Amino acid sequence: MKYKVRSWLLAVVVLSVSAVMPTHAAPSPERSLGISPLRNELTISPGTSFDGRLTLTNSGKSTLSVTMDAEVFSVTDEAYNYSFDPAGKGVDWVSFGDTSVTIDPGKSTTISYKVAVPIDSEPGGRYVSLFASSSPTTAASGVISINRVASLLYITVAGDVTRTGKVLTFNSPLLAFGNPTWTAALQNSGSTHFHSLYSVSVTSLFGGSALTSTQGDSLILPSSVRLLSQVIPYPQWLGIYRLDYTIGLGDVPAQQETKWILYLPPVQSLLILGILVGLFFLRPKQKKKSTPKHED
Numbered sequence: 001m002k003y004k005v006r007s008w009l010l011a012v013v014v015l016s017v018s019a020v021m022p023t024h025a026a027p028s029p030e031r032s033l034g035i036s037p038l039r040n041e042l043t044i045s046p047g048t049s050f051d052g053r054l055t056l057t058n059s060g061k062s063t064l065s066v067t068m069d070a071e072v073f074s075v076t077d078e079a080y081n082y083s084f085d086p087a088g089k090g091v092d093w094v095s096f097g098d099t100s101v102t103i104d105p106g107k108s109t110t111i112s113y114k115v116a117v118p119i120d121s122e123p124g125g126r127y128v129s130l131f132a133s134s135s136p137t138t139a140a141s142g143v144i145s146i147n148r149v150a151s152l153l154y155i156t157v158a159g160d161v162t163r164t165g166k167v168l169t170f171n172s173p174l175l176a177f178g179n180p181t182w183t184a185a186l187q188n189s190g191s192t193h194f195h196s197l198y199s200v201s202v203t204s205l206f207g208g209s210a211l212t213s214t215q216g217d218s219l220i221l222p223s224s225v226r227l228l229s230q231v232i233p234y235p236q237w238l239g240i241y242r243l244d245y246t247i248g249l250g251d252v253p254a255q256q257e258t259k260w261i262l263y264l265p266p267v268q269s270l271l272i273l274g275i276l277v278g279l280f281f282l283r284p285k286q287k288k289k290s291t292p293k294h295e296d
Helices: 266-282
Strands: 003-005 012-018 031-037 037-042 049-058 063-073 080-085 093-095 100-103 109-115 126-132 143-158 165-171 181-188 194-204 214-221 224-231 241-251 252-262
Touching: 031 126, 031 143, 037 049, 049 100, 049 126, 063 143, 063 224, 100 109, 109 126, 126 241, 143 165, 165 252, 181 194, 181 241, 214 224
Parallel strands: 037 143
Antiparallel strands: 003 080, 012 143, 031 049, 049 109, 063 080, 063 100, 063 126, 093 109, 126 143, 165 181, 181 224, 194 214, 194 241, 241 252
């Protein structure tokens, strides 16, 4: 059975049920179980295996009994919310040296695991989450909590794989008053994941070297569309600026975009408006010319 968990809960998933009906807000359950690394990217040839290790840490005050299991994960939307499937294809590739361990307070332990790729596996991406789950604990408030943490494996089965990115939509603001943001919907129609390296540099209207720039890195899974969003590094002064974008597309040449933006920082805009208003009211008044009188 599949279930969904938001992407910001991947590192620590805490499931809580109330054992009593408190008359006031119950405190949050203690998140004492940690795991590292949180992510690992592997390339494994069919018929071979990879041996890895995980470090589990108990930062709490009570002894934890922890069990290990694997689930396949995928993304459900452009925001990259994740779905996990304990019966997905690839779960049986994973085995653990120990499926259960006990960790004393303030201590860490190491868990070994193996990923064995069958000889007949097709080249491409496979995505497996290694979960560590603590036994239920009961807080003084009566809240029962289970700590569940995950280490994500991004596996590429070696062979003739493709990483084919495409920009479906791209939006860059023409006018900005505060912190402008650009967005792009990026599709990967290839057979495995890739890292999209993207950047934007800001140049003055008159050209020259970049005044400021920023860059980012997002992992794009196959058969998915991811929405990229990044704050444009705003310049120091009000004005018209050129924005030069570069968006990485895997095996496809990076897409280049050039846009223009009118940047109006609030304080400077109000100051200039005040000066213009002041000049309007302080301008010299023109004297009316008198019309000479004609005598009859």
